[in-house]
């Protein structure tokens with residue numbers, strides 16, 4: 035997969051280019067769409083010069099000419115001209131943009147870059163927006179060390195988190211959070227630019243294969259954003275990663291993964307599961323929430339509302355900078371309960387009347403200390419804190435139990451978050467087994483499914499529970515799978531190898547290691563697997579002693595040479611002891627049967643070798 039990722043040079047954002055085309059004869063390649071609120075006549079836009087260039091296109095300074103019988107005006111605007119997309123997809127893009135535009139205008143969200151509309155110039159989609167003073171990225175570039183003061187970062191962070199949360203509540207994801215997309219007006223107020231473009235582009239096939247990866251800007255991309263249909267889904271928590279990266283950059287003046295190629299960033303973030311480093315000395319709430327933003331499993335990351343809370347509570351915090359200090363990862367790891375972060379647990383707060391069961395460890399079948407199969411919440415000590423205690427009534431127990439809320443989970447229509455489910459009506463476009471991300475009390479569910487870039491949404495009646503896969507489980511390809519979806523290694527003697535699940539991605543995609551294979555050098559030994567294509571292998575399911583032994587070989591590649599060595603040793607030892615026994619027996623017999631003059635059994639013990647040989651040969655014949 036990594037080999038498909040190609041670098042793409044990112045030009046400096048301060049490029050200056052004059053528009054050379056004839057603005058009066060702009061070509062519109064698609065038939066103008068049905069008049070829609072957001073569509074602007076391309077003839078009314080005059081591009082002047084380019085002011086920036088990014089992953090999704092370039093930004094131009096332009097004028098927008100508007101006239102009617104009683105007015106004739108020219109406005110200064112900024113135009114984001116996107117890279118070309120396939121002609122047949124332009125219409126789809128325009129209508130998706132129109133949807134977004136209507137949503138934004140109806141909600142009148144403050145804090146997003148003001149959009150005038152959209153048009154198509156020379157075959158390229160152009161988003162026409164208000165012209166701002168510049169971006170946070172520009173401001174940082176002007177500063178000596180390239181970094182902002184904590185109060186500014188906290189103020190920008192708070193304002194941005196507020197607007198991103200509003201967009202999330204409308205099911206709009208940003209997916210391209212970074213300082214150059216945070217625009218500033220003349221009063222140093224921050225506005226979110228470029229929102230929604232990567233989200234609208236999801237599923238749109240670009241003509242250039244290099245553009246296939248433009249689901250964000252590599253330095254700011256969450257692990258699932260690189261291959262959403264394989265390692266996804268992309269959710270609101272994907273923006274938490276980009277937000278965290280932007281805050282770090284504003285604080286340190288250094289872009290995350292600075293100086294690394296796209297390929298190297300992919301390896302660091304996706305394969306090696308590394309996290310950007312936080313600077314030391316931050317207010318605790320900010321440090322905690324930023325650590326949470328870099329959880330590999332998106333379900334363990336905070337929501338924008340958590341981020342907002344942390345920034346609000348730290349508004350007046352004092353920053354004691356500790357250069358080069360590294361606290362990355364430690365806090366969030368400590369704050370985990372059985373593999374779940376507090377951010378995960380706070381996404382679903384219990385209510386009186388909820389049906390519950392003991393929470394299993396993350397990706398495991400084991401419950402924590404107490405196994406309550408079913409109970410109902412009859413009282414809450416604190417309803418806002420996942421660390422609080424709740425009173426649970428359990429069948430056959432007279433008094434309610436007092437349990438920690440983090441050790442139990444809500445069950446609605448027989449389903450709980452994290453359950454493995456199958457869609458009852460199979461869909462040809464994607465696979466049908468996945469992991470439940472949420473089940474609401476009204477029965478609506480969201481599911482992460484391999485092959486889907488975003489969450490599947492539906493009703494609990496459309497899904498059924500299936501056996502879960504767990505970490506450490508051995509799996510094999512099903513016998514009817516001839517060409518697996520992902521590469522699957524073979525054993526030495528042919529036949530598919532058996533592997534062990536080392537990680538389960540939020541869409542149910544399995545990361546499988548093959549400890550039974552001996553690999554050399556850089557040869558990969560970890561592969562992805564579609565949960566629908568594999569079955570569990572265990573000693574219980576292996577029929578017969580030979581199959582059981584073969585399964586033993588899956589545990590480590592050295593089992594086979596070791597068992598061969600052992601059997602040779604045993605055989606050799608057996609041979610020696612059998613030899614010794616025979617010798618001893620022969621000696622004993624010879625003693626018993628020895629007669630006078632050295633005769634054995636009536637034969638002379640000193641027969642010449644050639645005579646013995648002849649006898650042996652005669653016997654053999």
Ligand SMILES: Nc1ncnc2c1ncn2[C@@H]1O[C@H](COP(=O)(O)OP(=O)(O)OP(=O)(O)O)[C@@H](O)[C@H]1O
Pocket residue numbers: 047085086087088089090091092093112147163164165166167168169171172210214215217227228251
């Ligand atoms: N509406 C605007 N008004 C004024 N300047 C803008 C506006 N939008 C963008 N810019 C300028 O253009 C620069 C580059 O913006 P652009 O969005 O093209 O770059 P990027 O964010 O690096 O890339 P991309 O968003 O394509 O990934 C910004 O840093 C800012 O200086």
